Amino acid sequence: MVLSFTVSLSAADTCVECHSVLDGNLQAPAKAFSNDIHSRFGLSCADCHGGDRTASDPEQSMSRAHGFMGRIPRTAIPERCGGCHSNAAFMQKYKPRQRVDQLAQYRTSVHGKRLATGDTAVATCIDCHSVHDIRETKDPLSPVHPLRLPETCARCHADASHMAKYKLATDQFAGYRKSVHWEALAQRGDLSAPSCASCHGNHGAQPPDVASVAAVCGTCHVMMEDLYKGSPHAPVFASMGAAGCVVCHGNHEIKQPSTGMLAGPNAVCRQCHDSDSAGGKAAAEMAQQMARLDKAIQKSDQVLALAQQSGMEVSEALLRQRGAKEALVKAAVAIHAFQPAAVQKPVQEGLAITAETFRAGVSALDERRYRRIGLGVSLTAILITMLGLGLAIRTIESRKHDGKIA
Amino acid sequence: MRKFLAHKTVPVHAGTMWYYFGGITLFLFIIQVLTGTLLLLYYRPSPGEAYESVQFIMTRVQFGWLVRSIHSWSANLMILAAFIHMFSVVFLRAFRRPRELTWLSGIALLGLALGFGFSGYLLPWNTVSYFATKVGTDMAAAVPVMGHPLARFLRGGNDVGGATLTRFFGFHVAVLPGLTTLLLLGHLALVQKHGISSPRWVVEEYQHKRMPIPQMAFFPNFFLRELMAWYAALGVLGSLAALFPWELGVKADPFAPAPAGIRPEWYFLAPFYTLKLIPSHVWVFEGELVGLLGFGLLALWWVALPFWAVDRKGVERTRGVTGAGVLLLAYLITFSALGYWK
Numbered sequence: 001m002v003l004s005f006t007v008s009l010s011a012a013d014t015c016v017e018c019h020s021v022l023d024g025n026l027q028a029p030a031k032a033f034s035n036d037i038h039s040r041f042g043l044s045c046a047d048c049h050g051g052d053r054t055a056s057d058p059e060q061s062m063s064r065a066h067g068f069m070g071r072i073p074r075t076a077i078p079e080r081c082g083g084c085h086s087n088a089a090f091m092q093k094y095k096p097r098q099r100v101d102q103l104a105q106y107r108t109s110v111h112g113k114r115l116a117t118g119d120t121a122v123a124t125c126i127d128c129h130s131v132h133d134i135r136e137t138k139d140p141l142s143p144v145h146p147l148r149l150p151e152t153c154a155r156c157h158a159d160a161s162h163m164a165k166y167k168l169a170t171d172q173f174a175g176y177r178k179s180v181h182w183e184a185l186a187q188r189g190d191l192s193a194p195s196c197a198s199c200h201g202n203h204g205a206q207p208p209d210v211a212s213v214a215a216v217c218g219t220c221h222v223m224m225e226d227l228y229k230g231s232p233h234a235p236v237f238a239s240m241g242a243a244g245c246v247v248c249h250g251n252h253e254i255k256q257p258s259t260g261m262l263a264g265p266n267a268v269c270r271q272c273h274d275s276d277s278a279g280g281k282a283a284a285e286m287a288q289q290m291a292r293l294d295k296a297i298q299k300s301d302q303v304l305a306l307a308q309q310s311g312m313e314v315s316e317a318l319l320r321q322r323g324a325k326e327a328l329v330k331a332a333v334a335i336h337a338f339q340p341a342a343v344q345k346p347v348q349e350g351l352a353i354t355a356e357t358f359r360a361g362v363s364a365l366d367e368r369r370y371r372r373i374g375l376g377v378s379l380t381a382i383l384i385t386m387l388g389l390g391l392a393i394r395t396i397e398s399r400k401h402d403g404k405i406a
Numbered sequence: 407m408r409k410f411l412a413h414k415t416v417p418v419h420a421g422t423m424w425y426y427f428g429g430i431t432l433f434l435f436i437i438q439v440l441t442g443t444l445l446l447l448y449y450r451p452s453p454g455e456a457y458e459s460v461q462f463i464m465t466r467v468q469f470g471w472l473v474r475s476i477h478s479w480s481a482n483l484m485i486l487a488a489f490i491h492m493f494s495v496v497f498l499r500a501f502r503r504p505r506e507l508t509w510l511s512g513i514a515l516l517g518l519a520l521g522f523g524f525s526g527y528l529l530p531w532n533t534v535s536y537f538a539t540k541v542g543t544d545m546a547a548a549v550p551v552m553g554h555p556l557a558r559f560l561r562g563g564n565d566v567g568g569a570t571l572t573r574f575f576g577f578h579v580a581v582l583p584g585l586t587t588l589l590l591l592g593h594l595a596l597v598q599k600h601g602i603s604s605p606r607w608v609v610e611e612y613q614h615k616r617m618p619i620p621q622m623a624f625f626p627n628f629f630l631r632e633l634m635a636w637y638a639a640l641g642v643l644g645s646l647a648a649l650f651p652w653e654l655g656v657k658a659d660p661f662a663p664a665p666a667g668i669r670p671e672w673y674f675l676a677p678f679y680t681l682k683l684i685p686s687h688v689w690v691f692e693g694e695l696v697g698l699l700g701f702g703l704l705a706l707w708w709v710a711l712p713f714w715a716v717d718r719k720g721v722e723r724t725r726g727v728t729g730a731g732v733l734l735l736a737y738l739i740t741f742s743a744l745g746y747w748k
Contacts, residue, residue: 311651313464313471371472375648382641389634396626 013053014061015045032133035141041094048072048080074120078106081125105204112204121162123205128152144202146191150176153196172196175253194220214244221245227336247271257332259294262287285340289347290331296354297324303361310368317360324353415621416628417604424494425602425628426635427487433636434484435590437643438522441477442579449529451575453568456531457657464654475647483643485523485673488516489738496711496731499722500603506712508596511589513709518586523671525578528571536658537668539574540566545681548694567660606722669745676738677701679745708734 019030033039038047046053050067052060062068072080082103084090091100102125106112111122128144135142143152154173156162163170176182176196184193199208199216208216214234218225228234228244237244243251248261248268261268262283263275273279300321307314327350334342416425448467450459463470492512495501501509528539543566547557562569604619612619622628670678677697684693707714708730715727 311649311653313461313651313654315461315654315656316465371648375644378644379641382637382644386634386637389630389637393627393630393634396630 013044013046014056015049015051015053018058018061019045029132035133035135037134037136047084074124075115075118077124077126078103078112078115082106102203105201109201109203109205110207121165123156127156146193146195147185147189149195149197150182150185172252175250179252179254180256181254208243211238213246217245223333224336227334227342231336231338233338259287259290262290262335282338282340286335286343289340289343290328290335293324293328293331293347293350293354296351296358297321297328300324300354300357300361303358303365307361307364307368310365312364312368314360314364317357317364320353320360321357324350324357327353411625412623414598414601414624416602416624417608418620418622419604419608421494421498421605421608422622424490424498426632427491427494428597429632430635430639431484431487431491432590433639434480434487434643435586437476437480438484439583441473441480444473445477446579451529451572453531453571453658453660456529456571457654460530460654464651471651472647475650475652476643478652479646479650480643481523481526482672483639483646485516485519487639488519489673492516493731493735496727498603498605499715499724499727500605501712501715502603502606502722503712503716505596505600505603508593508600509712510709511593511596515586515589515593518582518589520673522578522582522586523673525574525582527671528566528574529578530654531571531658532655533658533662533665534655534668536566536660537664538670539570540664541668541678542670542674543570545694545698548692548698550695550699565660606724672742672746675745676741679741679748682745 016030016033019026021027022030029045033045044053045051046061046068049072050069051062052066055061055063060066062070085098086100086103088100091098106125107116111124114122115124130143135145137144137146139145140147142148150173157168158170158173160170181194184190185195197205198219200206214225214228224245234244237247249255249257260266263269264287267283267287269280269283273283275281275284300317304314304317304321308318327346330346331343331350334346337343416422445463448459448463448470450456460474463474465471467473495509495512524539524542527535529535543557543560546560547553549556558564560570560573561567562573608619669675680701681694681697684697686693688696711727711730714723716722
């Protein structure tokens with residue numbers, strides 16, 4: 001019994017024990033800490049704040065001699081976190097697969113560099129990861145969970161008063177919320193969809209420079225990047241200092257691409273190319289090809305849907321139709337070569353498929369008509385036979401000695 | 407034969423129309439045999455080929471779509487006709503002595519028809535049929551003592567797979583047709599032996615009038631009327647097959663998760679929905695086990711109807727039988743509807 005008492009005493013965390021019964025701000029960290037990932041691994045307040053977690057006397061447990069620091073200065077926070085998180089041997093005990101270069105990356109970030117100059121208004125570890133209730137990134141309640149990260153960044157970057165001294169725009173989050181990336185992330189729940197950190201980096205956060213925009217977008221849009229690099233636009237944009245993909249697609253408010261980007265009143269090509277110029281004509285031709293395939297796909301879809309609703313077996317044609325839709329995607333990718341000939345090839349492939357699927361749909365509807373005519377003829381024959389049987393029964397039963405036995 | 411036909415008669419009264427449903431069930435069974443034989447020419451009972459072979463029948467074989475649709479629709483109409491026939495027998499009291507064996511053979515035939523439905527449902531090897539068979543065989547596993555061996559026997563292994571398909575095909579085209587033919591012959595022989603039953607109230611009415619019950623000659627009067635009913639059934643069947651061809655669905659993928667809203671054919675919906683309503687545990691027993699035991703007892707009680715429908719003094723429990731029939735019918739209709747819509 002004495003032994004068990006000693007063990008429990010040595011494992012005690014007097015920081016939490018005392019602060020749990022205090023009020024207000026002194027109690028809040030102790031209560032929040034029960035949800036903290038560090039608490040789950042047996043770490044204590046004293047591991048960040050210093051002091052002696054085993055001492056029951058406040059004078060001793062919060063003694064400066066034991067390195068206690070109640071409020072850690074913001075400039076010291078990255079180093080304090082990095083004390084463990086940059087120590088590979090230490091991290092191996094708890095999270096062996098976790099990277100240990102966060103502090104090194106942070107120092108290269110805009111946040112880190114400004115903090116080093118004494119600007120304490122920039123983000124440190126706790127501004128993104130929270131403090132005292134730090135959760136794993138995969139925890140949906142964590143502020144850096146993929147679904148919550150854009151809002152976490154926006155806490156500062158959408159705050160005009162906070163950004164005023166840095167002369168930074170604050171419309172990034174509003175723009176991002178109108179983008180296809182936000183739609184994929186928030187509406188379709190695709191956690192792999194890009195958010196702030198995907199393009200800007202997380203610990204080493206900084207805006208991608210002009211030269212690296214295509215590479216950043218190209219981490220996901222690999223084929224577009226390849227085609228763009230070989231296109232006539234790449235050297236021109238580079239010489240103009242224009243940021244590749246951003247010139248046409250924008251940055252934060254990236255909308256679903258459409259043929260309207262190539263031709264029409266809102267065409268992005270018109271920013272540089274007159275409609276009569278060679279570039280303008282090429283854009284119009286590519287738009288026309290895409291629209292032609294899109295229309296052919298819709299036409300086939302309609303006829304196949306009608307056939308399917310009528311119970312006709314058109315699954316093979318529907319499967320084939322997927323090939324046409326893939327061809328449309330390939331054509332959209334091929335636009336990044338900015339050569340009508342490159343777009344023409346997948347468009348022709350798609351058109352060949354839609355011609356085939358349209359024929360299959362029409363043939364199914366013809367078959368439906370044929371079946372209905374056949375049904376009409378059969379029902380008429382059945383009805384005539386039934387009438388004949390009815391007459392036969394009547395004739396038999398109208399005779400003197402009919403079938404009825406009284 | 408002529409002598410037999412000349413003497414065979416059918417009673418004529420307000421409920422005579424219900425006598426046609428036995429014949430309609432037989433007609434639909436004949437359609438099943440004919441269309442099933444045609445489907446056999448192309449169907450291949452393996453997971454890699456079953457779906458494709460049915461797809462081939464429906465898209466490439468001349469009138470294959472019609473044969474397959476008629477086979478599927480007539481299976482459903484046959485079970486519906488069999489249920490109507492069974493309830494008409496109950497409400498007309500046609501199970502009374504000496505027709506107990508006719509009732510028992512009829513119930514066994516209904517059981518075989520449900521077996522045809524369950525085994526045939528898997529054969530196109532589409533997603534819905536695959537997962538419905540999984541659920542169905544899982545239920546079999548919940549039967550006390552025999553459950554796991556029974557489920558293993560049905561599946562031909564621990565899970566629904568190629569062995570199950572081969573097995574179900576065997577049941578569907580060999581075992582069940584053989585048993586059904588034998589039982590059907592027995593059932594028809596018993597009907598011929600005992601003749602067509604008249605309801606008690608019709609018998610009493612004519613006894614009171616001191617008159618014999620009016621009869622109709624089986625041939626040609628009743629036979630021609632039955633033939634008209636068969637033609638009507640054929641018209642309904644053809645219309646359903648042409649206007650609502652039986653869907654093939656999506657090929658089964660055993661590694662894919664079960665799609666939402668999976669449910670069995672309509673004739674299994676009532677027990678399926680009832681089992682869904684039973685909590686996972688009832689006292690110390692598993693809910694599914696309690697449900698299956700309940701269904702077992704209910705089926706046993708229903709099968710034994712001719713034996714409890716008459717008390718020890720030989721007096722018919724008229725109200726009890728009608729009440730039981732109405733309750734069972736109401737339960738089947740309500741729970742099937744709930745199972746379909748919810």
